[in-house]
Amino acid sequence: MSRRAVLAAAALPLLVRPGLLRAAEPDLAGLSDMTGGAVPIGAQERARRLSRAQALMKANGIGAILIEPGSTMVYFTGVQWWRSERLTAAILPVEGEPCIVTPFFEEPSVRETLAVPAEIRVWQEDQNPLAIVAGFLRDRKLAGRPVGIEETARFFAFDGLRQVLPSARLVSANPVVRGCRMIKAPAEIALMQLATDVTMAAYRWLHPRVEAGMTGAEIGALMSAATRKLGGSPEFSMALIGEASAYPHGSRQVHRVAQGQVVLMDCGCTVQGYQSDVSRSWVHGAATAEQRKVWDLVARGQQVARAAARIGAPAGSIDDAVRRFYEGQGFGPGYRLPGLSHRTGHGIGMDGHEPVNLVHGEATPLAPGMCFSNEPGLYLPGKFGIRIEDCFHMTESGPVWFSTPPTSLDTPIG
Numbered sequence: 001m002s003r004r005a006v007l008a009a010a011a012l013p014l015l016v017r018p019g020l021l022r023a024a025e026p027d028l029a030g031l032s033d034m035t036g037g038a039v040p041i042g043a044q045e046r047a048r049r050l051s052r053a054q055a056l057m058k059a060n061g062i063g064a065i066l067i068e069p070g071s072t073m074v075y076f077t078g079v080q081w082w083r084s085e086r087l088t089a090a091i092l093p094v095e096g097e098p099c100i101v102t103p104f105f106e107e108p109s110v111r112e113t114l115a116v117p118a119e120i121r122v123w124q125e126d127q128n129p130l131a132i133v134a135g136f137l138r139d140r141k142l143a144g145r146p147v148g149i150e151e152t153a154r155f156f157a158f159d160g161l162r163q164v165l166p167s168a169r170l171v172s173a174n175p176v177v178r179g180c181r182m183i184k185a186p187a188e189i190a191l192m193q194l195a196t197d198v199t200m201a202a203y204r205w206l207h208p209r210v211e212a213g214m215t216g217a218e219i220g221a222l223m224s225a226a227t228r229k230l231g232g233s234p235e236f237s238m239a240l241i242g243e244a245s246a247y248p249h250g251s252r253q254v255h256r257v258a259q260g261q262v263v264l265m266d267c268g269c270t271v272q273g274y275q276s277d278v279s280r281s282w283v284h285g286a287a288t289a290e291q292r293k294v295w296d297l298v299a300r301g302q303q304v305a306r307a308a309a310r311i312g313a314p315a316g317s318i319d320d321a322v323r324r325f326y327e328g329q330g331f332g333p334g335y336r337l338p339g340l341s342h343r344t345g346h347g348i349g350m351d352g353h354e355p356v357n358l359v360h361g362e363a364t365p366l367a368p369g370m371c372f373s374n375e376p377g378l379y380l381p382g383k384f385g386i387r388i389e390d391c392f393h394m395t396e397s398g399p400v401w402f403s404t405p406p407t408s409l410d411t412p413i414g
Helices: 003-011 043-059 071-077 104-111 129-139 155-164 174-181 186-209 216-229 242-246 289-308 315-328
Strands: 064-067 089-093 099-103 119-123 147-149 170-172 233-241 261-271 278-284 345-347 354-358 371-374 378-380 384-386 390-395 398-401
Touching (some): 043 064, 043 089, 043 174, 064 071, 064 174, 089 129, 119 129, 129 155, 147 155, 147 174, 155 170, 174 354, 186 216, 186 278, 186 390, 216 233, 216 261, 242 261, 242 378, 242 384, 261 384, 289 371, 289 378, 289 384, 315 354
Parallel strands (some): 064 147, 099 119, 147 170
Antiparallel strands (some): 064 089, 089 099, 233 261, 378 384
16 A cells, blocks of 8 residues: 555544534535446457457567456456455466456356456365466467566466476566556546546535644545545545645644645545546645745646657656756756655556656657656645646647646636
């Protein structure tokens, strides 16, 4: 779990002090589910994914790829499972239907979310599941060809397969998995747009309800409650107040909203498995000249990043453009503080953070269908930080926002 997820989880059970709205029981009148029209990923799209994966396997000389439970398994097969010491795995062969390997007693449950035609092979408690995987590869005459391992698979799966197939060459599945998942289909873009619409509606509901004296945990709990009522599944609802906003993922200290304090929020949800990620920063009460200046520079930094995001441009060049701009304003250089201490953006889709990142040195060229966050914050340790984050997807004509960035500290939600 990321630091951001830990902070979000910690916020959920907390209640607001007497006299303020209870975060566990907010008045959500006027909010309604926005996701009734969401179109889930269908059979045609899943068939297209498998076809694309198999074409990439052929192009890269890979005979099959091994995938453990997680977003990539859901992406290719629909199977929603968890990781434990009992291996459940998907094997995508270069030709033909996939195979799911799972414990015998789990087979009925695994079938409940299986969304593609696939063979299921089971193993008993006294069997080696990797031997079952190897058997499938032998039966498909793939045991002598390179086997790609999805990058998040655990070592025991890699090592176990190596032991039962000592002659097999195990390679990275990145050319296949990234080659598919980094390029979002229209159906995926639509779900990400809906998730972002939910997050923005929750922000618009929340902003006027933030009161002096509230803690970040209380504000986050309100945001999560609004998100759920609007039909999204909250992933994180982080609110950083005052000096805590100078540290991108916050502080363990409890800060309360007060006049002149920055409130920095970073929030996202999922709709049908696809994520949003939006940050907003504002000042409770009157802002100082320094706060306004930094907010305006971050808003300009976002636009610098957007202008640099062009088809074919290396992903790292967007980060470089922002740092050149900030260094010209006296921040940095590089990752030094005060300045921008993290990458300008990250890939996003089924996971909140996906390859590749908008970070110095990343050579992957931007292509239509890629989706990124754009969040070039500025952080002044001991004072405050400002982050404005909006995600975009690449088209042939350039980047298109999922959410429209605000243009003024006086209207900070946008």
